[in-house]
Amino acid sequence: MYDLLIKGGTVIDPSQNLNGLNDVAVEDGKIARVASNIPAEEATRVIEVAGKIVTPGLIDLHTHVYDGVNGNGVKADLGGVRAGVTTMVDAGSAGCDTFGGIPKHVIPGNDTEIICFLHICRTGLATTPDIFSPASIDLDKTIQVASENRDVICGIKARMVSPALEIMGMEMPKLAKRAAKEAGVRLMVHIGDTEKRYDPNVIRELLPILEEGDIVTHLFTANPGGILDSDGNLVPEAKEAKDRGVWMDTAHGRMNFSFDVGQRVLDQDLIPHCISTDLTLPGRALTVHSMTEMMTRFLAMDFTMDQVVTMSTLNPAKAIGQENRLGTLGVGMQADISILDIEEGDWVLSDVVGGTRRTEKAVVPTLTIKKGQVFEVGWGPRSWGWEPDSA
Numbered sequence: 001m002y003d004l005l006i007k008g009g010t011v012i013d014p015s016q017n018l019n020g021l022n023d024v025a026v027e028d029g030k031i032a033r034v035a036s037n038i039p040a041e042e043a044t045r046v047i048e049v050a051g052k053i054v055t056p057g058l059i060d061l062h063t064h065v066y067d068g069v070n071g072n073g074v075k076a077d078l079g080g081v082r083a084g085v086t087t088m089v090d091a092g093s094a095g096c097d098t099f100g101g102i103p104k105h106v107i108p109g110n111d112t113e114i115i116c117f118l119h120i121c122r123t124g125l126a127t128t129p130d131i132f133s134p135a136s137i138d139l140d141k142t143i144q145v146a147s148e149n150r151d152v153i154c155g156i157k158a159r160m161v162s163p164a165l166e167i168m169g170m171e172m173p174k175l176a177k178r179a180a181k182e183a184g185v186r187l188m189v190h191i192g193d194t195e196k197r198y199d200p201n202v203i204r205e206l207l208p209i210l211e212e213g214d215i216v217t218h219l220f221t222a223n224p225g226g227i228l229d230s231d232g233n234l235v236p237e238a239k240e241a242k243d244r245g246v247w248m249d250t251a252h253g254r255m256n257f258s259f260d261v262g263q264r265v266l267d268q269d270l271i272p273h274c275i276s277t278d279l280t281l282p283g284r285a286l287t288v289h290s291m292t293e294m295m296t297r298f299l300a301m302d303f304t305m306d307q308v309v310t311m312s313t314l315n316p317a318k319a320i321g322q323e324n325r326l327g328t329l330g331v332g333m334q335a336d337i338s339i340l341d342i343e344e345g346d347w348v349l350s351d352v353v354g355g356t357r358r359t360e361k362a363v364v365p366t367l368t369i370k371k372g373q374v375f376e377v378g379w380g381p382r383s384w385g386w387e388p389d390s391a
Helices: 101-106 139-148 164-168 171-183 202-209 236-243 259-267 281-286 291-300 305-312 314-319
Strands: 002-013 018-027 030-035 043-048 053-056 058-063 085-091 113-119 153-159 186-190 215-217 337-350 356-370 373-376
Touching: 002 030, 002 305, 002 337, 053 305, 058 215, 058 291, 058 314, 085 337, 085 356, 101 113, 113 139, 139 153, 139 171, 153 171, 164 171, 171 186, 171 202, 202 236, 291 305, 291 337, 291 356, 305 314
Parallel strands: 002 043, 002 053, 058 085, 085 113, 113 153, 153 186, 186 215
Antiparallel strands: 002 018, 018 030, 053 337, 337 356, 356 373
């Protein structure tokens, strides 16, 4: 007898090349079976989802969930299981001096799974600016904390922003890369100087130090230091990085997503691997809203639903080295499932620099299953719920 049966939905699972009507059975917190017409009497609990889309649990590759410590940290479940997302990756909210609060307080206080990148700055994002002198980095302690917490920490995070770059130049990301290599983890690098002060050509020095498995985040940033040169052309190092296995993530955030930049990047045949939010408390209220709205943005940019699901499940699971249990509905895998709806309407999507896109399709969350446990989604970040702004 199965514990749970998700019945009648359209299952989209890129890891198994599935896109069609199927049922999903769950037992002991794991996927037990994916097939058409599994008898309802074989399950203790049946949830009918006809007309809905059933995917592996959504993974938000770039978030900030150090709630109560960093002023911009959002409570994970708000953007997680109550928003259709089963796993949130905190992208450097904590450094080696402040990480201890995440496993002690943040992870136990949420049902959403939390995996972390450790900031190369000792205090993470608890200080503004994060790096204000060379003493802001403790390389040995960073390596130690990352090495001792491999169950939670999947990588090191570096931000290519002022004043860190003015103070330390390329030594900062090189130290972050050294920490990642010595701890046996990946490096995630924020590109785009939000202070707009540092040499925009820094991207051409940065990308060659990234290796297979490392991650570039904010791929569509309009800030200096992005992957487009002053003429709007892709820097050659960007394609070279992707070709050698560097993951490309589009994290939106409050200051790092432009439809125009994104279209220029796409037109030059650089297709990102991952969709993420860079979710923060103020961002959720003003610009980011939800992972499902980020998915809607890519539908509006002419990506297919299969592509969007891949960029929100399988690829981020691979990017954090967790594809052996996340990002798939394969039998025996962790029962993380997102149930979504595609609503028809007329909406307008706004980026952070004044650009807009119209869309007639919006992805909204309806139910989340994490390790076999069912969670109702919340009301949504806007007064009217999950849908984007009306056109």
